[in-house]
Amino acid sequence: MTRHTPKALQGGRDGVIFRKQNTVIRPMNPWSHTVHLLLTHLHSQGFHQCPAVVGIDESNEVLSYLEGDTFNYPLRGAIATEEALFSAARLLRQLHDASTTFLSAYPDFSCQWMLPGRTPPEVICHGDFTPYNVVLKGNKVVGIFDFDTAHPAPRLWDLAYSIYCWAPFKTHKNDKMGNLQDQIQRALCFCDGYGADLQQRSQLVETMIIRLQALVDFMQAEADSGNPQFQAHIAEGHHLSYLDDIVYLQRNQHAITLGIDPHS
CATH class of the missing domain: 3.30.200 (Phosphorylase Kinase; domain 1)
Structure with missing residues (x-):
């Protein structure tokens, strides 16, 4: 045997x-x-x-086990293609749509989530829909894993963090990709793939900023409570990159919002 x-x-x-x-x-x-x-x-x-x-x-x-290729930052090769970007957005939309009936299916179940829920609970967000949590076949994203951060929230809450990670609107030398205009075009592609409406697009950058601050606050709270994993992250300065990215988004909020508007 x-x-x-x-x-x-x-x-x-x-x-x-x-x-x-x-x-x-x-x-x-x-x-x-x-x-x-x-x-x-x-x-x-x-x-x-x-x-x-x-x-x-x-x-x-x-x-x-989900079969396929996996990637991480910096985004190079198949994960950096427009086909991967668009298919990732479509997959996130399909995930959200499939999750809409979860809470009504378990009305008497006391759900425990890693991350706090947000109102209104339109869908179950993945919470970490990033290039390192998906699998590809060729240039197409065909699966998603690691649902530990799933939690109920508005669609935009997940969409904003996903686009932040896929554009990516990151300033760290290992994570950044292209210039601002490249990032805006990738954000536009993701919005189109997801089918984001005008209201979601107009609120996207503001929601990214709120989402990143919530992440930093969560990391700090976990570290303060004695979680060794997050204590290490804080000691290594992981939260500082998110704070730098908040400043980057604030500085470029108007340009990004204008660039992802399909009528601009």
Whole structure:
């Protein structure tokens, strides 16, 4: 009999996430049961581009493995193409649409999420729909994983952070890509792929800024509460990049808003 040894997967938590054949083994979290319900619900709605719940193994969750290529910053190759950008936006829209009935499907269930919900709860946001949390086949984004940060919120809350990460409106030398005009064109492409309406586009940059400040506040609160992972992030200055990006967005808010308006 052939024995399959789990293989560690590279990512934000090296050494604790493993692949074993066609499954991924990840540590359970307090919100994992809610996420499992969400993943099962998404599949029941015909959205199969996310992991399926296989089971629970001791203190770990076992999810199906999504086949495809993965990437990280700096964005180069297939992940940087317009096809990847547009298909990512379409996938986010499909995810949101499939999630709209989740809360009504579990009206009596006390959902626990990693991140606090926002009102109105139009959809279940992924919370971290970034280039490093998707899989590609060729230049097309075909799947999304790591739903730990999922939480109910308006569509724009997820859309804003996603475009911030995909444009990307980042200033760190490892994360930035192109100049401001390049970033605006990528943001416009993402808006078009998602089908963002005029109100969402007009409020996009303001929401990005609020979303990034909320992220910094969350990181600091977690560090202050003794979370070693976030204490390390604060000590390494990860939050400072987000603060720099807030200034960048504030300085260029008018140009970005004008550039993503389809009638401008």
